[in-house]
Amino acid sequence: MRLALREARTAFEDGEIPVGAVVLDASGQVIGTGHNDRERSADPTGHAEIIAMRAAAASLGGWRLSGCALVVTLEPCTMCAGASVQARLDRVVYGAVDPKAGAVGSLWDVVRDRRLNHRPEVVAEVLADECGALLTEFFAHRRVG
Ligand SMILES: [Zn+2]
Secondary structure (H helix, E strand, O other): OHHHHHHHHHHHHOOOOOOEEEEEOOOOOEEEEEEOOHHHHOOOOOOHHHHHHHHHHHHHOOOOOOOOEEEEEEOOOHHHHHHHHHOOOOEEEEEEOOOOOOOEOOOOEHHHOOOOOOOOEEEOOOOHHHHHHHHHHHHHHHHHO
């Protein structure tokens, strides 16, 4: 989560909503990193999780991320929760809860929906205060600026 936070800070410095993500393989090695770059890339799917999962899949040479874990500073949205199911991730670890758009337990619970045949394990609210503080600071700055 410390690495994901570092990614989030990079997004912050770029003027992007500060969300960062990493993907770890079964041995705990980082195989993908990403931070939100929706503004810079003009890409509606430019969320930290998607970028980290793409990098991880590229490094493994395949789309299946079985055995891997996604670690992200903010509870994933519906798109990213869906992508983590599609990627067959073993585990989704997140920091701050997103009561407005979260799809891993808040508004929806996409990854634990029993109708889906793959359900990643969820570990919620890891370093949640630190992850949330970065977002609060970002939006406070934006209101002032
Ligand atoms: Zn997302």
